[in-house]
Amino acid sequence: MAETTHLRTPRADGHVAVIGLGYVGLTLALSLARVGIPVIGVEANPRTRAELRAGRTVLFEPGVAELLETLPADRFTVTDRLPDTPLRAIIICVGTLVDPATRQLDMGPLDAATAHAAEHVSADTLVVVRSTVPVGTTRRVVLAKMLEYTGKPLLAFCPERTIQGQALAELASLPQVIGALDDESLELARALFAPLAADHSLVSSLEAAEMTKLICNSHTDLIYGFGNEIANIAESLDLDAGEIIAAANLRYPRPDLSKPGFVGGSCLTKDPYLLMQSAEAAGARTPMIAAARSVNEQVPRAAVEQVLAALTATGCAHRDAKVLVCGIAYKGHPETDDVRGSAAIEVAELLRHRVAVLAGHDYVVAPERIAELGYRPVTLEEGMTDADAVLLLVDHPSYPKEIDTEAVRSRMRLPAVVFDMWGRLATELAEAEGIEYRRLGCGGANSRHRWSWVRRAASDASPAA
Template sequence: MTDSTPGDGRDGRPVVVVGLGYVGLPLAASLAAAGVDVVGVETNPATRRTVAAGESPFYEPGLAELLQGLPKGRLTVSATLPDRAPHAVVICVGTPMSAETGHPALGHLEAAAEAVAEAMADDTLVVVRSTVPVGTCRETVLPRLRKHIAEPLLAFCPERLIQGRALAELVALPQIVGGLDDRSRDRARELHALITPRHVPVSSLETAEMIKLVCNAHTDLLYGFGNEISMMAAGFGLDADEVIASANRDYPRPDLARPGFVGGSCLTKDPYLLTYGTRAHGYDAPMVTAARRVNESVPAFAVERFVRAYEAGTDRPLSEAKILVCGIAYKGRPETDDVRGAASPDVAKALKGRVATLAAHDFLVPPETVEELGFEPVALADGLRDADGIIVLNDHPGYAAVTAEAVRSRMRAPRVVFDMWGALEAALAHHPDITYLRLGRV
């Protein structure tokens, strides 16, 4: 692959993917593997260099191998759209929530739409894949396209992938397809048929936009109730795991979710994108809001439970303690290096300045990222050595190395272990010289 001029696509023009992040790069690589000439447009020069070299700038199983197996010139990368109008453009830029205003930050999407509008032809299909509030395609993207094309082809086709399985799910999951009109929807189905035969055409752009948001808000709500059970059970002195497992056993109703931190860029953002739109139409969506509030309280709840157990187990002040935080990425299974929406920044904020050493380990997150989040990056064995406590934030299978013997031989009393997901319960829960805690377990 080269950082240069693209080759031709199916009709002599390429498909352009704008934004080569966790959403855009798997799509671009998959389209290229399906035989389409693809131009990946990316503003970050480091990302362009990495992709042009056939590597992935982030961890996604199989992605680097897919890139390296592409024919030369099939996927090219550029800082700008090609001079010749493309066959189709898929916009995959970030749409975060603004920390200052609490509103969606759509600047990248607006800039992408304006650039695409200047580069497109009458028959160029524009697909928005970025997650957006309901109404964004029609109210924000469409007017920019219409400044250049009277009747543009516009579709919204959300991704609903899980990191760690993105390539497989691009093929396996049904693709929601919403269009400005029938022609837009049909063209979008043709494009995605190159990757998956499974499509769910819907009646409008707005329907497709809402589907993406309610999928993640629903997941957030289900997990939020599991977390609320854990907090209620803690107040009663009960074992939330026992409550949930016993309630679910042989009962023909929807299962109660186990407690655990709800993270990632989608589950922590999409409920806000949804409620931002609903408030504009006079509805506050209280269930969605309440679930997000519960899930956001989990890191602080976990830290304070850990601190109480530490202070009850030793006379050594917390200010003299060494604490190891394991699992800086937002999840451990499937493994990822993504820290967006992770519990770790909140844990760092809650402990920074309260302990002597705040060390951290992750199997995939680079040390420089760990340090930027407020931790001292360490190898796992070094982090355990002379630590007073461990907080395990995700369930990465590599933490099976944290055995009772390792804890006993390397850590100092009181050896407090808080385990968010119960990944170490079998190894550590029944040893009198180890204080083992987990979310939902007394």
């Protein structure tokens, strides 16, 4: 990193602006405000602005509603554009979406936010990019635009790495990765985040910080992809992936193998492509990353095929079937209402014209959002009543409490089909008469009567050393 001879003292006063008040921007803005920093939230969506100004949130994240209700009025304000008064920092948190057909990044929101920020920088304003981007984007796009307005920009890339459902806690506990244009920008970024996250992971450049974010999610995708590949192999060999993975992990002092299941969300389904594009632009190949993403993208279709095969096996014609899909958000634990990158999206595309009724249930996602995705929104009891099949996509802890043998037998048409993506219903339903229970990695007729190993594994388990 280039040396800077005359560093300005990091400012502890002044407003910080956050552009984009979605899952990333809103949690950061409120977290900064909570530690005493006055924040201006800039949001393009008029409905979101209206709700936030009224002290209400338009997204589900534990703790957000409480902060909106309790923060002093001057600590967090919401507007549609940056003020003309000097700002301590501008943090860009707009969404960066990948086109599902081309896998190319839509640069529109980032370009617009960058142009707006550049018009409002003063000599002392630090610009922080938090939106996830391909390696080199901050320098190529953001720095280039800032240079049109100032001869010495202050610029850093400080990625978000929180998990939805625990974002507020992780903003304070996770090390904040910081990469900067120069030493002065680095010190300003450290000072900005210090009241919120005392632990920092400093890297040598903007590009190093950009890549750090991408490899975190790509690695997660990779290890989950191996679990899903094991599931594919086990099914082909008439074996049980759950049994094999549990046996391999038991008291073995190496990294655990991941269980098979859907890999979703806006980050895990996008960031591997951004990393692959970054590598390709530099002439590098990424066969492992590409293979994992390909394997993981097949999971929703595999689930649907299992359900349709099970319906056929029980004598139910697909065109006459009522199917209930449980878990419309991309994950169930920690719970979220985010449907971006959800398995339910592809499941709806694959089933809506093949079954008579496609119902959808989620504990957090709003009914109108469920309907937008192609489902008939229902309560869990209503959805299970006279259903031929239940397709459980997420690991929300409430589903095992409500989808038990009695509920299935008393409400669903028998023989009932239950597909359980994560195997959370196995001990209750796997050996129940009148229920065709299936799960990822153990399909067909071999999915039943194979769960004695669950009890053995539980009795053999001991705390890790």
